[in-house]
Amino acid sequence: MMRKFVALRLSCLLLAPFTLFGCAPQDHVGHASTAAAQQTNTPMLEELSIPLQVTLEPSPARNVQENALHITVPAEHAAKLETATVSVSLSMPNMDHGAIVFEAVKEKEGEYVAQIIPTMLGDWLATITFELDGKAMSTTYPFRVEP
Incomplete structure (x- = not known):
């Protein structure tokens, strides 16, 4: 009886590292996939299935300086949004101090620029809104403000 108990404990001790190491890569892969998805997440106007290219x-x-937020609509979709009014609303997901709204100026067909001025350091969310024919379509673009 004692031998079986010792053998069982020894087996458990030997198998524990394999179990732990076997689980670890899956956890890291999940986190890596989430991070990669956040970094490569393309802002999309879901209502019209239009992807946007956004750069800052x-x-x-x-912080507390003008930053140019460039919004580009793919050429094949630019005509659909030709008469749209574009605005950018800045908010901090971890704060509750309201939003700051900026107008985006049309540089040429399919290209808009908003001169945004974030007022604090940290993580921000730009909500890009296209208003067209009385309807608003929005997408978000996360970014970080540093000194």
């Missing part, structure tokens, strides 16, 4: 200059954004 400088990147990371600077």
